[in-house]
Amino acid sequence: MLIRWRHLLAALVALPVLGLMVAWLGLIPVGASGGHWAATDWFLHWVMRNSVRTAALDTKTPPLNNAAMLPLAAGHFETGCALCHGSPVQKRSAAALAMLPPPPDLAEVVPTWTDAQLFEIVQHGVRFTGMPYWPTRDREDEVWAMVAFLRQLPDMDGPTYLRLSGLATPIQDGTLRPPALACDSCHAETRLDGNGLIPGLAGQSEAYLLESLRAYADGTRPSGVMQAAISGLEPDSFHDLARFYAGQARQSLPPAQSEPALLDHGRRLAEAGDAGRRIPACLTCHDRADGNPAFPVLSGQSAPYLESQLRLFAAKTRGGGAYADLMIPAAENLEERDIEALAAYFSSR
Ligand code: HEC
Ligand code: HEC
Ligand code: HEC
Structure with missing residues (x-):
């Protein structure tokens, strides 16, 4: 009996040491190119969805049917989000798709979240994925504007997106002209x-x-x-x-x-x-x-x-x-x- 306890104790000490050895020797692969095992991928997304759902439980959604929210969110989307997620005028780049996990096409996934859940994701980002958090934590109104925009995104066509983001302005003959100054x-x-x-x-x-x-x-x-x-x-x-x-x-x-x-x-x-x-x-x-x-x-x-x-x-x-x-x-x-x-x-x- 005594010996069995000792074995157990030895194993308990040895296992973490062994783990540290493996890490120290550099045997744990961190390359993204191999992808996740299907089980890891499922588990990580399961954890993420549960976490977002719980965080959004006591988030109160303000009225979002306000067209004034869209231009500032669309403009920010073009410079801050489209490089990873693509937009109605631009597919996701191969560089973005090579991320692990790849940033999803938002037009497809937005309908799977509630407004409060989108707010939590955009405000806080998603750890271990490259999904950034909102640059300031001191105010919520801008993030809600982004949620209002994301809601419209699945049905938004290219010209509407260009008009809202202001990144091109139509001139007389109907062709689009990029603005002279980013501001x-x-x-x-x-x-x-x-x-x-x-x-x-x-x-x-x-x-x-x-x-x-x-x-x-x-x-x-x-x-x-x-x-x-x-x-x-x-x-x-x-x-x-x-x-x-x-x-x-x-x-x-x-x-x-x-x-x-x-x-x-x-x-x-x-x-x-x-x-x-x-x-x-x-x-x-x-x-x-x-x-x-x-x-x-x-x-x-x-x-x-x-x-x-x-x-x-x-x-x-x-x-x-x-x-x-x-x-x-x-x-x-x-x-x-x-x-x-x-x-x-x-x-x-
Ligand atoms: C550097 C790349 C990058 C940028 C920039 C980025 N995202 Fe993401 N985003 C990701 C990745 C990667 C995920 C996937 C997270 C996952 O699979 O759990 C993600 C996930 C999301 C999701 C959840 C979708 C889902 O169902 O998994 C939303 C919503 C989202 N991003 C919105 C935005 C918005 C809005 C912006 C701009 C303010 C933005 N993202 C900027 C990389 C990015
Ligand atoms: C004692 C002087 C003072 C008084 C009185 C005052 N303000 Fe101001 N207000 C300021 C200053 C200074 C700023 C600029 C703050 C900054 O540095 O951004 C400002 C900024 C603002 C802004 C932001 C404008 C912008 O472009 O972002 C609004 C709106 C505003 N004030 C409204 C009011 C209203 C309404 C009242 C009366 C109820 C009022 N202010 C009374 C000094 C004053
Ligand atoms: C994506 C849209 C967007 C772009 C691009 C942008 N701004 Fe702004 N700007 C805003 C919004 C929204 C506000 C109000 C923010 C707030 O609540 O403080 C603002 C506020 C400002 C203010 C404060 C005005 C006041 O009355 O207090 C200045 C100054 C300003 N912007 C200058 C610039 C300059 C210069 C550039 C280019 C380098 C620029 N902005 C690019 C959306 C934008």
Whole structure:
């Protein structure tokens, strides 16, 4: 009996040592070319699906039937996802298909997941597969925009994808022309229609645009979309980009149609604030001829964008340049109706 216990103990010590020896001798193959055994492949995907399902259990899905979510997600998809997953205008490359596991054709697999599960995958990525996580963990709205886009992807044709991502713009005769500047695929004045979540840059001060680019680059203003868009740039080029957009003329959009009562409420808050509710008058800082160039121009910006930024400030996740903290007290006492009214008012100016 005693001897048997000793054998067992010896085996227990010997096995891990043997395992380490095998690893140390380099006998475990790590090459991807051999693929997985079918059993390993099945097991890994089983673990992945279970993990995503559990993670998504208490994820609440916001409304996703908002067309404004699609352009920023499509633009990000083209630069951040299509290189692996392909897109409606481009098949997966042979290089991507040689990954282990290969990135799936999303048009095929998206219908097998719920919105909340897609959110978990895109927000957190998938370990051991090369599927990256979203560049920032500080906000969820961009990831939900991507989920809204993925939902549409299986039925999306090439021209719609090109139009949404802004990576080509149709010219008169119907042929597609690539945009001159990567930023313009999202920010070109001609792409802004007053209902989007992508801000117009024309007419902002050079100082504000420069501060914003630096804030995205050092992560003090979290945005996965903008972090990815500038990740390949030298910080030296920020000056030129800021100067370029500051010098562009803002196109005037047809004024948005809002109820007069809402506009009036927005105008009163903007001009006078509400001392009882500790809301400052926005116009003491914004949109003044003698204003600090670090305070952005709000007039003419789209209402959905202004709302999104006010909600981020109120949640203390917007970040920004050196003066950004001034906006937290200005935004944190706003109610949902105030936010809508202020956005409607400024977008209509
Ligand atoms: C470097 C390559 C790469 C990039 C870039 C990439 N993915 Fe993936 N993705 C993968 C791989 C590999 C898998 C497969 C994971 C698996 O088999 O479990 C995957 C899986 C997924 C899945 C789950 C599909 C399924 O059923 O397994 C979704 C959804 C997804 N990716 C969306 C995206 C989105 C959206 C982006 C851009 C924000 C993106 N991916 C960027 C490689 C990539
Ligand atoms: C895929 C679409 C996309 C691309 C490409 C893109 N942007 Fe953006 N940009 C956005 C979105 C969306 C926001 C709003 C992000 C947020 O909530 O902070 C933004 C915000 C900005 C802002 C802040 C504006 C403000 O009013 O605060 C600046 C400045 C900016 N982008 C400059 C650039 C420059 C320069 C480039 C090219 C190097 C670029 N962007 C490329 C989508 C894009
Ligand atoms: C004390 C000065 C001050 C007051 C008052 C103020 N703001 Fe701001 N606001 C700022 C500064 C500074 C920023 C730029 C933050 C940064 O660095 O990105 C800003 C940014 C914003 C932005 C983001 C714009 C963009 O392009 O991303 C919105 C929207 C905004 N403010 C709305 C308001 C509203 C609405 C009010 C009134 C309720 C208000 N602000 C009151 C200073 C102020």
